Amino acid sequence: MFLRATRPLFPAARRLSTRASQVLSSLGINHAEPVPGVYDGQWRGSGEHLLSVCPATGEELARVVSASPEELHTTLDKAREAYKAFRLVPAPRRGEVLRQIREEKADLGALVSLEMGKIRSEGAGEVQEIVDILDYGVGLSRMMNGRVVASERPGHSILEIPNPLGVVAVLSAFNFPVAVYGWNLALSFAAGNATIWKPSQTTPLCSIALTKIISEVLERNELPGVLAALVTGAKDVGSAIVESKSVDMVSFTGSEAVGRQVAKTVQSRFGKVLLELGGNNASIIMPDADLSLAVPAVFFGAVGTAGQRCTSTRRLYLHRTIAPEVLSRLETLYASVPPKIGDPLLENTLLGPLHNENAVQIYERALETHKAQHAEILTSSGRYTQLAEGNFVLPVIAVPKHADPGLAGSMWSTETFAPILSVAVFDELEQAIEWNNAVPQGLSSSLWTRDVRHIGQWLGPAGSDTGIVNVNVGTSGAEIGAAFGGNKSTGWGRESGGDAWKQYVRWSAATINFSDAAPLAQGVSFAP
8 A cells, every 4th residue: 555745744764574685686676776767768757655555464655756747748748759750760671679678677566566566576577568568569559550442533642650649648457567568668769759657656666677678679779769659647647647738648457436537638639548457357157167167267356366356256157057056166166265375475375465545445345235235245254364464355256136237226237346256057158148247347258168059159259248258268367369358337448459550650641643643532523
């Protein structure tokens, strides 16, 4: 969790544990002094201090000096000027710089575990996402093609041409403190834009470490560092970025409530906006499903990252004939978790902490609501008290009394960013699909079946309405090759692969006349 204060209120830096000190030192972060949290070609910072706290131990990791209003505006101005030159650099040359960034070696995964709270393998997996999207960006830099469109007029051709957009701002969330920025930077950089990153105020060290790596590569290539600028700060910094007419596009990852305000603000000034918001994701298990695959996938989807992924499995719909068997297997898996709750930096840890105390309170309130609505709680629940420090909780399976997401006050329609899995039983696939689609969010969903008829129904026009629609794959753990994003109140944004790159350019339709006549389209005649 972060506290905001003016600098004189902070005492001298606390002595760090060996584990934390080693991680920070390996990435060149000096925790003994306030850490500059602004990069625009130079490291600086004169704004408020942000306090980074380890969610597993509660220890203070570092104090980060955020951007002042003046520093933010200076960074925006410098980014605009850098873009004007960078847009002329050939796209394959931009891709070569991405390749060099991809080749840098640093244990960012350990810092993700330390500051965000992900277990070691998940921290390493997040860094691998950056590697993968940088690989993608290298190839994309030679394939950002337009189109040639046939013209109805003789001697004419129509071209659809992509060009660099300008300045792209990335406002990322705590749960993927480096990967989401990587998704955006790779595509934005390949497209020829300048990119400004405003990370979550609770994970500034992750953003500083990654920016250090990128800045060194830019410097070696004699490119302005502000092409990958960093401005840490609280809500006021994010609001100023969103409001700035100097920013051509805002990519925002966060809550539905804040995303709604971001969209209104950016669209009011006719900027572009990309939203990745809530995910209230469901898995459906049919009677013919391979339970040896489905049950572990649901377990990871619901418990992995302590339920703090946008794609975490929050709803489970079981066919009546297999519900007892699935629940029995899940209860066994859940019972195996407590001995493996602990320090996310240790290799044998399976479940790390929630990110901060506020997240714990959200978890507790959701539990209270479930109980007040007479849900059956199938597992142990509450804070994990075997560890004296840290934001540790027990993963929960709850069976609400009612399954209809449309009921007033229903927990089904609320995304709870915690390891709570709600379960309901259905008789027909149509009923389960209706429940899947009845919530406001539309990010990810999965169907477990071996019946091709069910698959066709699930993927078709009367099937799942989410942006990610899986079959025999869990809701969590997308690859970078396809576009990532959701529908409805998830925001309709798309990042990463597929056609997502097309959002980071401006498009022009150009009609070229190479004939000796100038006919009008649609056969219009306008001769005097």
